[in-house]
Amino acid sequence: MEDHQYLLGFIIFLTATLIFVPLTKKLGLGAILGYLMAGLLIGPSILGFFNDVHRILAISEFGVVLFMFLIGLELRPEKLRELRTKMLWLGAPQMLLSVMLGFFLLQLMSHGNSFAFALSMALTLSSTAIGLQVMQERKMAETNAGKGSFAILLFQDLAIIPMLLVVSFLGASHKGSIDHLIDYKSLLRIFMTVAFIIFLGKYFLNYIFRQLAATQLRELFTSISLLLVVGVSLLMESVGLSMAFGSFLAGLLLAESEYRFELETSIEPFKGLLMGLFFTSVGMTIDLSLIINKYEQVFIYGVAAFLFKFGLHFLIGKISGMDKEESTVMALITAPIGEFAFVILKLSHDQSLITQSQLSLCNLVIVSTMVFNPLSLLLYDRVFKKKFNAKKNKSGEKNRLDEQKENPVIVAGFGRLGTVIVRLLHAKKINATVLDTDPKQIEQVKKIGFKAYFGDATRLDMLKLAGAENAKVLLIVVDDTFTAEQIVRLVRVNFPHLKIMARCHGRNDYYALREAGADMIFRDAFLTGLTMGQKLLEILGERASDARKYVHRFKEHDEEMLEQAFFHHHNQEALISLAKRSFSDLDRILNKDEDWVRKEGHWND
Amino acid sequence: MIKNMRQLLYLFAHPNFSHSVMSKALLEEVYQHPQFLFRDLYELYPDFHIDVAREQQLLEEYDGIIVHFPLRWYALPSLLKEWIDVVFAPGFAFGQRGQKLQDKFLIPIVTAGGTQASYAAGGKNIFPISHYLISLEQTAKYCHMNYIEPLVFYGVHRLNQEEDLVKAREFFREELTKLTTEKNLKNFSTLKFIDDF
Numbered sequence: 140m141e142d143h144q145y146l147l148g149f150i151i152f153l154t155a156t157l158i159f160v161p162l163t164k165k166l167g168l169g170a171i172l173g174y175l176m177a178g179l180l181i182g183p184s185i186l187g188f189f190n191d192v193h194r195i196l197a198i199s200e201f202g203v204v205l206f207m208f209l210i211g212l213e214l215r216p217e218k219l220r221e222l223r224t225k226m227l228w229l230g231a232p233q234m235l236l237s238v239m240l241g242f243f244l245l246q247l248m249s250h251g252n253s254f255a256f257a258l259s260m261a262l263t264l265s266s267t268a269i270g271l272q273v274m275q276e277r278k279m280a281e282t283n284a285g286k287g288s289f290a291i292l293l294f295q296d297l298a299i300i301p302m303l304l305v306v307s308f309l310g311a312s313h314k315g316s317i318d319h320l321i322d323y324k325s326l327l328r329i330f331m332t333v334a335f336i337i338f339l340g341k342y343f344l345n346y347i348f349r350q351l352a353a354t355q356l357r358e359l360f361t362s363i364s365l366l367l368v369v370g371v372s373l374l375m376e377s378v379g380l381s382m383a384f385g386s387f388l389a390g391l392l393l394a395e396s397e398y399r400f401e402l403e404t405s406i407e408p409f410k411g412l413l414m415g416l417f418f419t420s421v422g423m424t425i426d427l428s429l430i431i432n433k434y435e436q437v438f439i440y441g442v443a444a445f446l447f448k449f450g451l452h453f454l455i456g457k458i459s460g461m462d463k464e465e466s467t468v469m470a471l472i473t474a475p476i477g478e479f480a481f482v483i484l485k486l487s488h489d490q491s492l493i494t495q496s497q498l499s500l501c502n503l504v505i506v507s508t509m510v511f512n513p514l515s516l517l518l519y520d521r522v523f524k525k526k527f528n529a530k531k532n533k534s535g536e537k538n539r540l541d542e543q544k545e546n547p548v549i550v551a552g553f554g555r556l557g558t559v560i561v562r563l564l565h566a567k568k569i570n571a572t573v574l575d576t577d578p579k580q581i582e583q584v585k586k587i588g589f590k591a592y593f594g595d596a597t598r599l600d601m602l603k604l605a606g607a608e609n610a611k612v613l614l615i616v617v618d619d620t621f622t623a624e625q626i627v628r629l630v631r632v633n634f635p636h637l638k639i640m641a642r643c644h645g646r647n648d649y650y651a652l653r654e655a656g657a658d659m660i661f662r663d664a665f666l667t668g669l670t671m672g673q674k675l676l677e678i679l680g681e682r683a684s685d686a687r688k689y690v691h692r693f694k695e696h697d698e699e700m701l702e703q704a705f706f707h708h709h710n711q712e713a714l715i716s717l718a719k720r721s722f723s724d725l726d727r728i729l730n731k732d733e734d735w736v737r738k739e740g741h742w743n744d
Numbered sequence: 745m746i747k748n749m750r751q752l753l754y755l756f757a758h759p760n761f762s763h764s765v766m767s768k769a770l771l772e773e774v775y776q777h778p779q780f781l782f783r784d785l786y787e788l789y790p791d792f793h794i795d796v797a798r799e800q801q802l803l804e805e806y807d808g809i810i811v812h813f814p815l816r817w818y819a820l821p822s823l824l825k826e827w828i829d830v831v832f833a834p835g836f837a838f839g840q841r842g843q844k845l846q847d848k849f850l851i852p853i854v855t856a857g858g859t860q861a862s863y864a865a866g867g868k869n870i871f872p873i874s875h876y877l878i879s880l881e882q883t884a885k886y887c888h889m890n891y892i893e894p895l896v897f898y899g900v901h902r903l904n905q906e907e908d909l910v911k912a913r914e915f916f917r918e919e920l921t922k923l924t925t926e927k928n929l930k931n932f933s934t935l936k937f938i939d940d941f
Binding site: 682685686 | 758759761762764765766767786787788790791814815855856857900901903
């Protein structure tokens with residue numbers, strides 16, 4: 140029975156989100172509000188399907204952890220450097236100013252020191268979940284505003300554990316000793332753990348991945364991916380670092396791995412579902428009766444907190460050199476108070492720094508700022524965006540530059556042919572993203588200094604990860620035509636802008652790929668045959684320039700005939716008569732010169 | 745090899761050598777002269793991808809170049825033009841650091857379809873051959889080379905007797921010997937053509 144109840148809960152959750160999320164999305168409110176509304180409806184306040192909200196919240200927080208892992212995976216070294224600078228110039232000032240100002244204001248409102256400090260720390264945090272979700276929905280991870288927001292969020296994630304320590308300290312201060320909070324042993328433990336994870340990531344994981352990839356069973360890869368993220372996160376938490384930071388670190392370590400794309404596609408669906416569940420469970424925590432009783436207070440405090448954070452972050456953005464629009468967007472993204480504030484407040488309550496009624500009110504205020512986020516973004520879109528339109532063009536250009544940084548070429552298959560092409564591109568300093576499904580082959584090319592990712596190009600999500608949306612050309616040089624054809628069909632439908640160059644082995648392959656929609660098809664044996672034939676003619680006494688001419692004519696004629704044959708390739712008889720005609724044409728075409736000479740006479744020169 | 749003999753690079757550029765008559769005959773004479781390094785450009789570079797370093801190295805080693813070609817639309821065959829374009833590079837042929845071609849000979853040998861009379865005012869082609877080769881001449885002078893007036897075989901379109909070819913070869917044999925032995929090549933330039941056969 141127990142099992143069935145879980146399934147029922149799952150059905151309710153999925154149904155509610157499937158009703159609300161498309162609705163709010165359609166209204167331009169974003170997905171988050173939809174999840175929150177779904178949560179409110181099925182939570183204890185209204186329908187009461189779920190009562191153990193905090194347990195669900197704890198599970199679903201894992202969505203954020205997975206999200207941070209994925210972000211770590213996508214961070215290239217040059218972006219990491221940029222992120223570090225941004226954390227210093229945006230993250231640190233945000234934290235300091237926000238805590239100090241909040242503390243000062245709360246004291247003015249005649250609250251006690253400990254209370255003001257605990258609350259100001261909770262207020263300082265921004266919602267990583269909302270921030271990441273909004274950035275993903277609006278595709279702004281590469282913009283200045285997106286990068287700035289992420290820097291602030293990551294800095295806060297690092298600060299959470301010290302904050303929890305401070306809260307414990309504030310609570311424990313009457314009791315005396317603080318030695319047990321900060322001691323060298325725990326610092327050493329943290330250091331050892333991080334070192335262990337780095338060692339694991341650098342030297343061990345790739346080996347495991349390779350063994351699993353060789354089995355060609357995708358579900359094993361999904362298992363190891365999840366095991367890795369959950370394991371690292373728990374390990375980090377056990378020594379007192381945040382899970383989100385732990386998984387971010389794990390992601391970073393694997394950012395250079397050949398199995399990066401496969402990891403991403405394995406984790407991605409779990410992340411999406413858990414993030415949804417997380418927002419839904421936040422919705423469930425909304426205490427409707429309390430809102431009805433104290434709606435004025437909730438509303439006023441909520442607006443005040445939101446405006447306070449928005450104003451401060453906008454200023455920090457401006458001072459750090461962002462333009463008006465970028466600062467606005469960044470401030471809007473980071474204005475909602477974060478989910479970790481719940482944790483800090485809970486601990487503050489446990490340490491009797493705040494009362495139960497204060498806790499409930501604060502929680503409601505936090506949720507209200509989360510609700511204000513999509514609303515304010517909608518307002519921003521409707522009202523202010525027009526004003527910034529002139530500047531939009533500028534940032535549009537920036538985006539285009541960013542796109543150029545992405546690889547223009549994707550190569551599916553890293554066999555001999557793929558290697559030749561990639562070497563050529565490498566010499567021209569053109570980057571290509573290379574996918575192959577054979578771990579041995581990946582290992583092989585690694586030895587000569589080339590990098591391929593383990594990944595199946597017949598999968599849409601894999602192609603997306605490889606950058607199919609921004610790339611210009613897809614080279615399909617996989618061995619079997621059936622796979623090649625699958626890729627062509629998939630790409631033709633989903634990425635019509637992508638030029639497809641495909642290799643094929645023979646005429647039937649050609650017909651198949653041509654029909655599937657490949658733009659350019661190269662017959663490997665044909666081209667090798669022509670090159671050998673040209674040399675052969677030279678050896679047999681033709682002048683090099685003549686041999687070249689004949690081979691070119693032969694090639695043109697053959698390609699033309701092939702194209703004609705393609706239109707009849709279902710009709711065997713037409714094909715045969717075409718072949719006969721083509722054969723007799725060939726002699727005339729190759730010896731065009733002699734014809735002309737016979738008619739017009741010699742030049743003799 | 746005899747000392748004091750001029751060592752010359754013999755560049756031959758013919759886009760349709762298989763169908764030529766005169767050039768084939770003339771080359772029979774060229775093959776007899778060991779002091780020429782014979783280079784058939786259309787055979788060496790059918791793809792027009794010229795080995796510049798190799799060509800420049802040879803130019804430095806030899807005393808000069810003979811360029812032998814059929815006139816194509818009153819100009820050099822395209823591969824020969826390409827050869828000059830890429831081999832006479834700045835830093836090698838001209839410019840501050842390279843004047844490697846200084847005082848080297850540039851000697852054109854040209855086969856033309858029209859008669860000598862046609863290459864004159866009132867003729868079909870109006871201007872003399874030297875007029876059409878003016879860019880070659882100026883290129884040589886720009887590189888401080890020693891430009892020699894071209895040796896031209898006119899009227900090869902009308903060529904139809906075996907003895908014409910024999911005559912041409914005899915004449916050519918003497919001229920080639922002069923090219924390598926004559927102290928002053930100015931003499932060569934006075935014998936710059938044989939007339940219609």
